[in-house]
Amino acid sequence: MQIAIHHTSDSFSDHWIEYCKKNNINYKIVNAFDNDIICQLKDCDALMWHHHHGHFKDVLAARKILFALEHAGVKVFPDFKTGWHFDDKVAQKYILEAIDAPLVPSYVFYDRKEAEDWAKQTTYPKVFKLKGGAGAANVKLIKSRAEAFKVIGKSFGKGFSQFDRMGNLSDRYKKFRSGSGSLLLVLKGVARLFIPTDFAKQQSPERGYVYFQEFIPDNNHDTRVVVIGGQKAAAEKRYVRKNDFRASGSGSFSYDNIDTNAVKISFEVSKRLGLQAVAFDFVLDEEGKPLIVELSYGFGARGISEAPGYWDSQLNWHADRFNPQQWMIENIINSLEPADVSRQSVD
Ligand SMILES: Nc1ncnc2c1ncn2[C@@H]1O[C@H](COP(=O)(O)OP(=O)(O)O)[C@@H](O)[C@H]1O
Ligand SMILES: [Mg+2]
Known part of the structure; x- marks a missing residue:
């Protein structure tokens, strides 16, 4: 048995590697961006990759590689069911609705007029979101029809950058004021007004759809x-x-x-x-x-x-350590066919 790991520092893979070392699991660090990655994995039974929505190359390639391997019978993390809706709140709306899960009521439009007709007759506030992003960076309260029209216009016009420079700065400033952020972070936010992140430079603007959720009030x-x-x-x-x-x-x-x-x-x-x-x-x-x-x-x-x-x-409650990364890799190992596991002793 051999597990391939695409390693990025400060991610799940630090722990996967540590686990393999500690437990004498055969592993191989790979660079999944290599042209011959599929060939390099011929002697591996699984590929694990903590791909990140903020790394442009990951967004471009990770799911293609993981799903191709999974399609061919290799165990992967994250697999298709786990990863296809990652960083896509609109995809999540569909999958959660499809299984009647309790999702905040959500609305998506791919047509400007339909969005505007809805905005004219709905109630406010609503929550506007881009489909991607984290840390609340692309989530905004829409208090009126006029504000809704503004985001709809932009969604079907020039679109939104994945990185909201003003929103980022204002968030950093508010954290600084409330004592939970440093002045250095505010200054970095100012610099970001002029120097876009690599990701924002590479990623095309978000447009052609608009996504809202019902605002659920009074949650502290x-x-x-x-x-x-x-x-x-x-x-x-x-x-x-x-x-x-x-x-x-x-x-x-x-x-x-x-x-x-x-x-x-x-x-x-x-x-x-x-x-x-x-x-x-x-x-x-x-x-x-x-x-x-x-x-x-x-x-x-x-x-x-x-x-x-x-x-x-x-x-049942267990007062023990929660070990998410360890259990991810253990579940992958446990999912391997006995033949894959026994190959370890033959190797
Ligand atoms: N529909 C909503 N009603 C009330 N609060 C919300 C709603 N959607 C998001 N929030 C709040 O905004 C935060 C960010 O939203 P979320 O959709 O989780 O975006 P992100 O991917 O940036 O974390 C959440 O942690 C939650 O506190
Ligand atoms: Mg969130």
């Missing part, structure tokens, strides 16, 4: 639930920024008083969709019912790994 936090292999889940509450409705990226969180209904729904959806790994974000509606805001196979693992324990799929 969201609930992030991470489920690995449909078997183990940990959760954290993330508090919203001051005078803001957005939690992700705020940097302020707690592990107390987690809504176990959100955990239960997370297990159900994760199993129903066959997800190897997933992070769900929930808000609570007026009746306290958890609604999914988005889901993602990739997530920042540092905070969640400090959780005081985790639930199993029977919702």
Whole structure:
């Protein structure tokens, strides 16, 4: 048995490699961008790659390579079911609606007139989002029809950059004012007004669609639930920024008083969709019912790994360490055919 790992520092792969070393698992570090990558993987039984939505080359290539291998019978992480809707909130709307999961009511339009007709007769506020992005960077409250028309016009006009320079600076400034960010970060935000990120330079503008969600009011936090292999889940509450409705990226969180209904729904959806790994974000509606805001196979693992324990799929609590990356690789190894595993001893 041999596991191929595409390594990026400060990602899941640090832990996968550590796990292989510690447990004498045969592994091979690969550069998935090599032209002959498929050939290089001929002696491997699996490929694991923590691809990132903010790395342009990953966005361009990762899923093609992973899905091609999966199609040919190689085990991969993330696999198709886990990864096809990654960083695409519109895709997530369709898949969650298709299985009747409790998603925040969401609306997408591919036609300017249809979007405007809807905007004329709907209520406000609504939440406008680009399909991609994280840390609440591309999420905005729309308070009136006029504001809705403005974003609709831009969506079907010149489009939105994936990187909102003014939004980024204003977020950094607010964090600085509230004591949770440094002046250096604000200054870097100012520099970013003039020097776009590599990603923003390469990625074409977001346009040709517009996406809104119902605004779910009175949430001072969201609930992030991470489920690995449909078997183990940990959760954290993330508090919203001051005078803001957005939690992700705020940097302020707690592990107390987690809504176990959100955990239960997370297990159900994760199993129903066959997800190897997933992070769900929930808000609570007026009746306290958890609604999914988005889901993602990739997530920042540092905070969640400090959780005081985790639930199993029977919702029993285990006061042990939550080890998402370790369980990802263990699940891949366990999914290999016995023949693949026994090859290890022959090799
Ligand atoms: N429809 C909504 N109603 C109320 N709050 C929301 C809604 N959608 C998102 N939020 C808040 O905004 C934050 C960012 O939204 P999210 O869709 O998770 O984007 P990102 O991918 O940037 O994390 C969430 O963490 C949540 O606190
Ligand atoms: Mg989020």
